[in-house]
Amino acid sequence: MSIASYLFQSIFHPSEITALIKHKFIKPKVTLKIRPEQKQKIRCYEFLDKTSRSFAAVIKELDEDVRDAICIFYLVLRGLDTIEDDMSIPNEKKEPLLRSFHEILSQKGWNFTGSGPHEKDRQLLVEFNIVIDEFLSLRKEFRDIIADIANEMGNGMADYVNNAMHNKYGVQTNKDFDKYCYYVAGLVGIGLTRLFAVSGLENPELEKDTELSIHMGLFLQKANIIRDYLEDLLDGRKFWPKEIWSNYVEDFSQLKESGYETKALNCLSAIILNALHHAPECLNYMNQLHNRSVFSFCAIPQVMAIATFALMFRNYDTFQKVVKIRRGEAIKLIQRCTNIHEVASIFREYNRIIISKNDPKDPNFMKISVACGKVINLFKYI
Amino acid sequence: MSDNYLVIGGEGFLGRWVVEMLLKRGEKNVSVFDIAQRYFDKEVTYYEGNLSNYNDIDDAIRKSNATSVIHTASPHYGGAPKELFWKVNVDGTKNVIDSCVANGVKKLVYTSSSSVIYDGINEIINADETTPYPEIPMDVYNETKAKGERLVIEANGTNGLLTCAVRPSSIFGPNDKQFLPAALNVMRQGQTKFQIGDNSNLIDWTYVENVAHAHLLASDKLFDGSPVAGEVFIITNDTPVPFWDLLRFVWAQFGHYPPYIIKFPKSAGFIIASLAELASYFTGKEPGFTRQRVRYSCNNRYFNIDKAKKLLGYEPIVDLEEGVKRACQSVK
Numbered sequence: 001m002s003i004a005s006y007l008f009q010s011i012f013h014p015s016e017i018t019a020l021i022k023h024k025f026i027k028p029k030v031t032l033k034i035r036p037e038q039k040q041k042i043r044c045y046e047f048l049d050k051t052s053r054s055f056a057a058v059i060k061e062l063d064e065d066v067r068d069a070i071c072i073f074y075l076v077l078r079g080l081d082t083i084e085d086d087m088s089i090p091n092e093k094k095e096p097l098l099r100s101f102h103e104i105l106s107q108k109g110w111n112f113t114g115s116g117p118h119e120k121d122r123q124l125l126v127e128f129n130i131v132i133d134e135f136l137s138l139r140k141e142f143r144d145i146i147a148d149i150a151n152e153m154g155n156g157m158a159d160y161v162n163n164a165m166h167n168k169y170g171v172q173t174n175k176d177f178d179k180y181c182y183y184v185a186g187l188v189g190i191g192l193t194r195l196f197a198v199s200g201l202e203n204p205e206l207e208k209d210t211e212l213s214i215h216m217g218l219f220l221q222k223a224n225i226i227r228d229y230l231e232d233l234l235d236g237r238k239f240w241p242k243e244i245w246s247n248y249v250e251d252f253s254q255l256k257e258s259g260y261e262t263k264a265l266n267c268l269s270a271i272i273l274n275a276l277h278h279a280p281e282c283l284n285y286m287n288q289l290h291n292r293s294v295f296s297f298c299a300i301p302q303v304m305a306i307a308t309f310a311l312m313f314r315n316y317d318t319f320q321k322v323v324k325i326r327r328g329e330a331i332k333l334i335q336r337c338t339n340i341h342e343v344a345s346i347f348r349e350y351n352r353i354i355i356s357k358n359d360p361k362d363p364n365f366m367k368i369s370v371a372c373g374k375v376i377n378l379f380k381y382i
Numbered sequence: 383m384s385d386n387y388l389v390i391g392g393e394g395f396l397g398r399w400v401v402e403m404l405l406k407r408g409e410k411n412v413s414v415f416d417i418a419q420r421y422f423d424k425e426v427t428y429y430e431g432n433l434s435n436y437n438d439i440d441d442a443i444r445k446s447n448a449t450s451v452i453h454t455a456s457p458h459y460g461g462a463p464k465e466l467f468w469k470v471n472v473d474g475t476k477n478v479i480d481s482c483v484a485n486g487v488k489k490l491v492y493t494s495s496s497s498v499i500y501d502g503i504n505e506i507i508n509a510d511e512t513t514p515y516p517e518i519p520m521d522v523y524n525e526t527k528a529k530g531e532r533l534v535i536e537a538n539g540t541n542g543l544l545t546c547a548v549r550p551s552s553i554f555g556p557n558d559k560q561f562l563p564a565a566l567n568v569m570r571q572g573q574t575k576f577q578i579g580d581n582s583n584l585i586d587w588t589y590v591e592n593v594a595h596a597h598l599l600a601s602d603k604l605f606d607g608s609p610v611a612g613e614v615f616i617i618t619n620d621t622p623v624p625f626w627d628l629l630r631f632v633w634a635q636f637g638h639y640p641p642y643i644i645k646f647p648k649s650a651g652f653i654i655a656s657l658a659e660l661a662s663y664f665t666g667k668e669p670g671f672t673r674q675r676v677r678y679s680c681n682n683r684y685f686n687i688d689k690a691k692k693l694l695g696y697e698p699i700v701d702l703e704e705g706v707k708r709a710c711q712s713v714k
Contacts, residue, residue: 352582355581355582355624355627356580356581358627360630360631360633360634360639361634361639365627365630365631365634366623366627366631366702366703366706367703369623369624369627369628369631370621370623370701370702370703372624373584373621373622373623373624374621374622376582376584377508377584377622377684
């Protein structure tokens, strides 16, 4: 979309217009200092841009020490994800690839041309030898962390590939929900935390409380899973736990059907409530960060998630399309992600929005109220 | 080693819950002191008397052989003449202390109130036990509760008596005479659609069983050298919620949902309240709507209960939602 349409979206939100204009015209463009002869590294950052624009932007703002490691970490995980996602690869072939991916990282020259022709990130695997070369040029501490996480995630994914129950009926219990999110996102949180700690940008103490890192990942992943209800359903995937939706409908797809609007909205409250329980721990995690660039890197996705939850809460559009926060709103939030007080206050603002939409007829009413109360109360001490 | 309990005010709202909890955990020696008997359990010895009369309370403490006195008695908030608050909360508490000391009672637990640190004007945000009493008390209830609490805490150590005070915030529950009737009154008068303020202020409420539980913990933890002796403890459900949310949840238990909400800003509430107060000045009637009430519904009022968690081992045993459901069930 163009800047004009972003501005139009924010027409009733003047502060967002200011933010948009600042972002477009005043903010200096980030230019990475990579020597032109480092062709492979340049290629890696091109891949990063292609696979995830939003993520690429926050990675590039990181301090140099940790930036390359996180870029490679991201591309490695993206490689894993591309193999896992690809329905054209038979399971007999897929499973060993996923399970040995952490070893592949040390095989110079390895690449993979077996992805389906329509796989979005096919080219990344075709040129994966470049990622491997860059991986091998990282410090050993960084390499060990990335390989560790790739190992656990690859094996977790392989288990899901073989899990017929999961593939046919989707996520069952709330415990399964957390477990699935752990493999696809919680582990990312753990890996990033360890990279921050090893790089010296953050206190090594940070990686001791792995639970907090997991909460960071789960909060983001749940926002995605809830938002992508329709898209995933059309792809035949059910990530919402049955333990939640079965209280409202008999079949997961009924949530989007007419006649089930109230039930769908109440179900949405229940799953958002499940996700909101991570919010206090996310704030506790961010409170422990010292480095400014690391702080923004961690906080930006978190505030986007809380804003998305507030937007989706009791909003029937969630079942009809992919709801997105306005570009102007997002830019404004990004500009505010500078310290824990500001981020806690953003969390507070969005929790107040949730409270204002909370409906006493919703069976989750009081629990939502308590969960929001907890977030609002938090960091009033500091 | 089990205690002989005397629950002062044991026929009242909170006191009754203390008695029931003691009986439920199998205590054999439970006595009650109150001005009128309402419950007639075989297991409980009842002593009738007036707290402001030393001989009455001394008689009960002596005869019951009390080793742990739990003092829950107080006139209802706003429901009695000023003199009565002084008589019961201050003079009565003095009598309880004097008799405990004279009879060598080991433990005295006093029911105070979290409002002893509320001045009626300033917000309370994550306040803990280090918050001082306000210089000017909000009203006679808060003033006399604070005085009583001070006397009890100062008596700690006198002739071996160990004391502490429990400060619950906004108690509610089955058979409560204050919160629930008030909430239902708003519903009956069809005023549920009005909201003063933006409902962003958080309030700590406490389900009555949790408060009773805290009293039992306090009594159990009073022993020589205990860090609990001579201390005060704020007790809440530890789940502050927006003011109007709790009311709406109460109304929802009766199948009542406001059809729409009319919001008044806090400032408009103040103007209306000032007019009501002015009108009542001329008519001589109690105003139904006061600036104090506006503040009550618009201010944050929530606490930090880490001290009770750490020293008493307190955790709420009934959560807020379940508490409201139980409370509403009792009046359906």
